[in-house]
Every structure is written in structure tokens, then in C-alpha cells.
Amino acid sequence: MSNTLPITLYYSPQTRATGARVLLEELKVPYTLHVLNMKTGEQRQPTYLSINPLGKVPAIHVGDTLVTEQGAIYLYLADLFPEARLAPALTDSDRGAYLRWLFIYGSCFEPAVVDRYMKREPSSMNETPYASYDSLIDLLEDTLKKGPYLLGDRFTAADLLWGIALRWTTMFGLVEARPAFQAYMERIGNRESLQKVSAEDAKMVAEHEAAAAQLKANA
Numbered sequence: 001m002s003n004t005l006p007i008t009l010y011y012s013p014q015t016r017a018t019g020a021r022v023l024l025e026e027l028k029v030p031y032t033l034h035v036l037n038m039k040t041g042e043q044r045q046p047t048y049l050s051i052n053p054l055g056k057v058p059a060i061h062v063g064d065t066l067v068t069e070q071g072a073i074y075l076y077l078a079d080l081f082p083e084a085r086l087a088p089a090l091t092d093s094d095r096g097a098y099l100r101w102l103f104i105y106g107s108c109f110e111p112a113v114v115d116r117y118m119k120r121e122p123s124s125m126n127e128t129p130y131a132s133y134d135s136l137i138d139l140l141e142d143t144l145k146k147g148p149y150l151l152g153d154r155f156t157a158a159d160l161l162w163g164i165a166l167r168w169t170t171m172f173g174l175v176e177a178r179p180a181f182q183a184y185m186e187r188i189g190n191r192e193s194l195q196k197v198s199a200e201d202a203k204m205v206a207e208h209e210a211a212a213a214q215l216k217a218n219a
């Protein structure tokens with residue numbers, strides 16, 4: 001294993017942190033979870049705000065290195081363990097497409113989905129960071145139709161980011177479940193790593209809800 005520094009993942013179940021945990025499972029590396037109960041607002045307490053002033057998960061510590069933001073975390077972790085082969089190397093011609101999909105997620109997909117959900121009339125194509133919702137979703141669909149993964153035959157960390165994001169965005173009706181997305185979500189959903197984390201997330205959510213209800217009852 002290339003990295004020997006301790007890894008801590010700041011975590012809350014069934015959130016954007018789930019994907020970061022699935023990635024750690026795929027990398028098959030030891031890590032510690034620092035779990036925050038969002039139902040009681042732990043992410044907004046000073047202790048966690050000193051880790052991520054935005055109060056958002058995921059965040060990771062690898063030794064003394066703190067990384068926040070999903071894209072940055074995926075990039076960092078997959079590069080840290082090259083032996084897992086979840087990231088094309090810097091000199092690999094697939095590196096460009098890999099970076100594109102890691103970055104287009106946070107800089108285009110999430111803003112496009114949120115604008116649409118909020119029914120905010122998008123500005124013109126040259127004013128939004130994502131051109132248009134349709135052009136972005138069509139690009140994703142065309143890429144996945146060729147598939148089976150974003151980089152063709154090659155499965156990478158970017159597929160965990162996108163596969164998991166499509167699962168929750170289609171579940172909440174934020175993105176239409178086109179057949180290519182459906183097939184891709186099933187492919188990612190069948191991975192042992194995601195099944196394990198999803199089962200543990202469900203238990204953790206129930207515990208968090210019970211703790212929040214208890215707090216309310218005691219108030």
C-alpha cells in the first residue's frame with residue numbers, strides 16, 4: 001500500500017459522503033469514520049466547522065492533510081493509491097477525460113440540477129457554467145451509451161461519483177432515469193462496496209433518527 005498515514009473520513013450516512021466511503025472500500029484501505037449526526041445538527045457545531053467552515057461532508061484527513069469537496073477528495077484518494085487503478089496516471093491519455101468527469105460534476109452538474117429544481121430560469125448558454133441542463137445531460141447520456149463506464153471499458157473513481165449521484169438525483173426525480181442511466185446505476189449499484197455501505201448507512205440513519213427524537217423528547 002502506497003500511503004501509510006491514517007485516514008479519517010468525516011461522515012454522515014446517506015449523504016454525499018457515502019460515495020467517499022464507497023471509494024475507500026474500493027481502494028481496500030483502512031480508515032476511521034468520524035460520524036456526524038446531521039439530524040441533531042452536529043455538522044454546524046464549532047468542532048466540525050473548524051474542519052470544514054461550510055459545515056458540509058465529506059471531508060477527509062490523511063495525516064495532517066485536510067481535503068474537502070467531493071471532487072477533490074476522489075481525486076486525492078484515487079491518486080494516493082495508484083495500485084488500485086481507479087485513476088489514470090498523469091501521463092495516461094485517459095487522464096483528461098477522467099479529470100473532466102470529476103470536475104464537471106461539481107462545477108456543472110450540481111449547479112444545473114439545483115437551478116432546475118429551484119425552477120430558476122437559467123440564463124443564456126454563455127452565462128451559465130454548464131451551457132444548458134439538456135446539453136449536459138445529453139453529453140452524459142451519449143457517453144454512457146458508449147459505456148459501460150465514463151471512460152469506456154475502464155472503471156474509475158469518477159464512476160463512483162457519477163453512479164452514486166445519479167442514484168439519488170433520479171430517486172428524487174431531479175434527473176430523468178434514461179435507460180443508459182438506469183443500466184449504469186445498476187452496474188454501480190451491484191458493486192459489493194456500495195451494497196455494504198448502503199446497508200450500514202440505513203442502520204446509521206435509524207440510530208441518528210432515534211437520537212434526534214430522544215433529544216427532542218428531553219428538551
Ligand SMILES: N[C@@H](CCC(=O)N[C@@H](CS)C(=O)NCC(=O)O)C(=O)O
Pocket residue numbers: 014015016017038043044055056057058068069070071106
Ligand atoms: N460542495 C460540497 C457539497 C457537500 C454537501 O452538500 N454535503 C451535504 C450532505 S449531502 C451536507 O454536508 N449538508 C449539511 C448542511 O448543509 O448542513 C461537496 O461536493 O463536497
